[in-house]
Amino acid sequence: MGIQERKERERERRRQQIMVAAKRVFSDRGFNKTTMEDIAREAELSPGTLYLYFKNKDELFSSLSIRILQYLNLRLEHVVNDEKDMGPDEKIEALKEVMYDVYEFDPLILINMFHLQSSDTLKNLSPQLLSNIKELSRNSLGLMARIFEEGTENDQFIDRHPMAFADIMWAIFSGVVLWEESKRIINEDKNYLKETLEIAFDIFARGIKKVET
Amino acid sequence: MGIQERKERERERRRQQIMVAAKRVFSDRGFNKTTMEDIAREAELSPGTLYLYFKNKDELFSSLSIRILQYLNLRLEHVVNDEKDMGPDEKIEALKEVMYDVYEFDPLILINMFHLQSSDTLKNLSPQLLSNIKELSRNSLGLMARIFEEGTENDQFIDRHPMAFADIMWAIFSGVVLWEESKRIINEDKNYLKETLEIAFDIFARGIKKVET
Amino acid sequence: MGIQERKERERERRRQQIMVAAKRVFSDRGFNKTTMEDIAREAELSPGTLYLYFKNKDELFSSLSIRILQYLNLRLEHVVNDEKDMGPDEKIEALKEVMYDVYEFDPLILINMFHLQSSDTLKNLSPQLLSNIKELSRNSLGLMARIFEEGTENDQFIDRHPMAFADIMWAIFSGVVLWEESKRIINEDKNYLKETLEIAFDIFARGIKKVET
Amino acid sequence: MGIQERKERERERRRQQIMVAAKRVFSDRGFNKTTMEDIAREAELSPGTLYLYFKNKDELFSSLSIRILQYLNLRLEHVVNDEKDMGPDEKIEALKEVMYDVYEFDPLILINMFHLQSSDTLKNLSPQLLSNIKELSRNSLGLMARIFEEGTENDQFIDRHPMAFADIMWAIFSGVVLWEESKRIINEDKNYLKETLEIAFDIFARGIKKVET
DNA sequence: CATGAATGAGGTTTCATTCAT
DNA sequence: CATGAATGAAACCTCATTCAT
Numbered sequence: 001m002g003i004q005e006r007k008e009r010e011r012e013r014r015r016q017q018i019m020v021a022a023k024r025v026f027s028d029r030g031f032n033k034t035t036m037e038d039i040a041r042e043a044e045l046s047p048g049t050l051y052l053y054f055k056n057k058d059e060l061f062s063s064l065s066i067r068i069l070q071y072l073n074l075r076l077e078h079v080v081n082d083e084k085d086m087g088p089d090e091k092i093e094a095l096k097e098v099m100y101d102v103y104e105f106d107p108l109i110l111i112n113m114f115h116l117q118s119s120d121t122l123k124n125l126s127p128q129l130l131s132n133i134k135e136l137s138r139n140s141l142g143l144m145a146r147i148f149e150e151g152t153e154n155d156q157f158i159d160r161h162p163m164a165f166a167d168i169m170w171a172i173f174s175g176v177v178l179w180e181e182s183k184r185i186i187n188e189d190k191n192y193l194k195e196t197l198e199i200a201f202d203i204f205a206r207g208i209k210k211v212e213t
Numbered sequence: 214m215g216i217q218e219r220k221e222r223e224r225e226r227r228r229q230q231i232m233v234a235a236k237r238v239f240s241d242r243g244f245n246k247t248t249m250e251d252i253a254r255e256a257e258l259s260p261g262t263l264y265l266y267f268k269n270k271d272e273l274f275s276s277l278s279i280r281i282l283q284y285l286n287l288r289l290e291h292v293v294n295d296e297k298d299m300g301p302d303e304k305i306e307a308l309k310e311v312m313y314d315v316y317e318f319d320p321l322i323l324i325n326m327f328h329l330q331s332s333d334t335l336k337n338l339s340p341q342l343l344s345n346i347k348e349l350s351r352n353s354l355g356l357m358a359r360i361f362e363e364g365t366e367n368d369q370f371i372d373r374h375p376m377a378f379a380d381i382m383w384a385i386f387s388g389v390v391l392w393e394e395s396k397r398i399i400n401e402d403k404n405y406l407k408e409t410l411e412i413a414f415d416i417f418a419r420g421i422k423k424v425e426t
Numbered sequence: 427m428g429i430q431e432r433k434e435r436e437r438e439r440r441r442q443q444i445m446v447a448a449k450r451v452f453s454d455r456g457f458n459k460t461t462m463e464d465i466a467r468e469a470e471l472s473p474g475t476l477y478l479y480f481k482n483k484d485e486l487f488s489s490l491s492i493r494i495l496q497y498l499n500l501r502l503e504h505v506v507n508d509e510k511d512m513g514p515d516e517k518i519e520a521l522k523e524v525m526y527d528v529y530e531f532d533p534l535i536l537i538n539m540f541h542l543q544s545s546d547t548l549k550n551l552s553p554q555l556l557s558n559i560k561e562l563s564r565n566s567l568g569l570m571a572r573i574f575e576e577g578t579e580n581d582q583f584i585d586r587h588p589m590a591f592a593d594i595m596w597a598i599f600s601g602v603v604l605w606e607e608s609k610r611i612i613n614e615d616k617n618y619l620k621e622t623l624e625i626a627f628d629i630f631a632r633g634i635k636k637v638e639t
Numbered sequence: 640m641g642i643q644e645r646k647e648r649e650r651e652r653r654r655q656q657i658m659v660a661a662k663r664v665f666s667d668r669g670f671n672k673t674t675m676e677d678i679a680r681e682a683e684l685s686p687g688t689l690y691l692y693f694k695n696k697d698e699l700f701s702s703l704s705i706r707i708l709q710y711l712n713l714r715l716e717h718v719v720n721d722e723k724d725m726g727p728d729e730k731i732e733a734l735k736e737v738m739y740d741v742y743e744f745d746p747l748i749l750i751n752m753f754h755l756q757s758s759d760t761l762k763n764l765s766p767q768l769l770s771n772i773k774e775l776s777r778n779s780l781g782l783m784a785r786i787f788e789e790g791t792e793n794d795q796f797i798d799r800h801p802m803a804f805a806d807i808m809w810a811i812f813s814g815v816v817l818w819e820e821s822k823r824i825i826n827e828d829k830n831y832l833k834e835t836l837e838i839a840f841d842i843f844a845r846g847i848k849k850v851e852t
Numbered sequence: 853c854a855t856g857a858a859t860g861a862g863g864t865t866t867c868a869t870t871c872a873t
Numbered sequence: 874c875a876t877g878a879a880t881g882a883a884a885c886c887t888c889a890t891t892c893a894t
Contacts (some may be wrong), residue, residue, distance in 0.1 A: 047875045048875070144290055207415070258858080269885080483890090622800075632847075674864085676864095685881055687866075
């Protein structure tokens with residue numbers, strides 16, 4: 001068991017090493033322009049080795065998305081489940097923090113995640129990985145929806161479909177990050193994203209509250 | 214002159230024919246998986262012919278984005294410039310219509326446009342085309358911003374940076390369309406998008422109004 | 427007959443027009459890089475028209491070589507046949523003039539002629555054209571050989587195979603024009619070719635004379 | 640070190656293997672008609688492999704020229720530097736041997752070298768390779784020039800520009816090899832080249848000697 | 853005769869993936 | 874487990890040539 005486990009851990013370390021390298025290269029060059037050899041070089045491994053840890057390029061790429069989705073999920077779960085004494089308003093505030101941290105965790109991987117989603121090659125992922133991704137993103141939306149649901153139940157938010165709320169929330173976040181003009185501005189003024197998110201969440205909070213402040 | 218013009222029109226017709234085919238295939242298969250031969254076959258032309266009308270695959274792809282951006286621009290200009298007697302509230306309502314029509318005009322091309330923007334190889338577009346795209350998307354955001362600016366000046370909207378408003382607006386729209394889970398739902402329930410947009414714009418309208426109804 | 431002839435002449439004029447354009451473009455870009463459309467544009471004709479006058483690209487190219495070979499032949503015939511009162515020494519001097527004029531007539535076409543000869547696509551020339559080229563080049567060598575033959579018969583030149591003499595003569599000329607270093611020098615010093623040819627012919631004249639001066 | 644070196648040698652072996660195959664195919668079909676796949680098939684490798692050893696088709700082609708130029712250089716250096724006790728006459732004799740051996744070493748590659756020089760696409764060679772070629776051909780001519788220079792200094796050869804002598808010498812050799820009619824004759828009579836070179840060098844030797852024998 | 857839009861075969865090159873060491 | 878040389882399928886793109894007008 002000791003040995004077994006040690007091996008497993010070693011294997012996981014390698015996977016991480018590769019993913020870190022992959023993230024760097026994908027972020028730098030985008031999906032298409034990145035070759036497996038680029039990643040191998042960055043990871044100081046040989047191309048063949050990558051295939052010992054990832055079935056193919058698409059799976060390697062997708063694993064990056066998995067990682068950030070896992071992080072998002074973790075954080076959302078914490079807000080929804082652990083912070084029992086927060087009111088809906090505070091949870092939305094917390095949600096804002098989560099979203100921003102996700103962005104900071106990996107600003108470019110997010111963009112890549114969209115590439116993943118609006119993409120083609122999702123069909124040659126292993127079924128397990130695919131369902132994993134679907135599960136995670138579904139779960140994330142679900143967790144956000146829960147926050148809004150609570151607000152609705154509390155009669156603090158207007159009564160609408162919570163999933164739609166969650167969708168919009170995510171939209172605000174992701175759209176802000178993606179739209180070309182925004183990217184330009186973000187590059188010039190690092191605070192723009194934060195400010196815009198602030199405004200966005202503020203508007204959102206005002207817009208969904210039943211009793212206006 | 215007559216002949217010259219006829220030729221020009223004929224040429225434009227061909228371009229459109231190719232773009233229609235390209236749109237279909239790109240939408241079906243995504244950018245990477247789509248080959249020029251696929252498009253040629255769909256357009257019932259030979260591969261070589263495509264290159265008489267588009268410098269390369271990237272330019273063909275980008276031209277599709279141009280088209281929808283032009284449509285968006287046209288519609289936004291109409292709202293901003295021609296509807297002088299609309300109040301800010303009505304204009305946001307009109308904006309909603311525009312966004313939805315854009316989506317109907319070409320639901321998948323929008324996704325592709327994101328691929329374009331979050332992409333890599335857009336550096337080998339002709340400078341003219343590239344600046345054209347930039348100009349159009351910048352202009353669209355600017356027009357949206359104008360709508361919000363008016364509302365702010367009228368003291369009807371809370372006083373924030375109008376560009377950020379526009380950014381969020383676009384975010385809501387595009388994000389809603391893109392997020393994977395949404396896509397799934399949209400495919401199952403065609404009204405979901407409309408409803409969610411309705412909610413989104415409603416929240417947004419409530420959120421930015423200074424004097425609450 | 428009048429009309430027939432007029433037409434024929436008109437046709438010949440067109441051929442010349444195309445060849446002049448082709449010569450310019452081939453010289454500028456080399457055989458491979460030159461497209462039929464380039465030539466058409468230079469000739470202010472349409473690509474299709476070229477094929478009314480030349481079976482294919484190779485034939486068009488080869489026709490240029492034909493033209494210069496015809497010129498060479500003409501000049502050589504004049505030296506051999508018309509200048510009955512010249513001695514072998516003088517004829518070699520005349521030969522030098524001819525060679526130099528050929529070079530001036532079309533310095534780059536000569537290089538292209540070598541491309542033709544060391545080339546591949548000579549197999550898809552029309553048999554007639556091919557035999558025409560062979561005939562002309564054979565004839566040129568033959569005419570040169572005659573000059574040396576006379577000198578040998580006169581007991582003025584050493585007794586060797588006259589065709590070999592001609593071959594060497596041609597070699598000197600063509601080699602001088604082709605060798606890369608020479609080209610470089612020629613570009614820097616326009617007189618180099620003339621001088622080198624002068625030396626070459628002088629050496630040659632000294633080398634073949636039976637009675638040394 | 641041992642491993643490093645073994646790898647390097649293995650790699651060099653592969654390069655040679657490819658070059659041998661390339662030489663065969665280029666010689667057989669000429670540059671344009673030869674496809675990379677042809678070469679790969681001849682080398683019993685896959686097309687992709689060629690690109691592991693040569694940047695592109697042009698570089699592969701040029702490398703062949705390099706090889707023969709290196710051989711030529713080696714031989715010329717031997718004549719010029721190592722054979723201190725040879726007189727100019729003997730050195731010219733040695734030069735003849737060199738030239739003939741070069742021809743035997745690779746009769747068709749020489750023709751291809753001319754294709755290289757009178758060619759177009761040689762601008763997309765790596766700068767290093769290009770300068771390598773230029774260096775080598777310049778050097779070869781320089782070495783030949785040295786031989787003549789010695790003869791001039793010894794007062795055995797007429798006093799002319801030694802580089803021009805070298806140029807002519809090379810011209811004789813290369814021209815003889817190239818001219819179409821010669822090729823035909825060579826194919827029919829294998830001794831023709833040798834004989835003609837013999838005559839050429841004899842004439843040349845007679846032509847440059849100050850004191851006639 | 854002239855046109856020039858369309859063709860489509862075919863070439864070069866890339867790169868994800870494999871497998872013998 | 875790791876390597877990295879080799880693979881070979883497949884993509885983009887060019888351009889000589891044709892043919893309906």
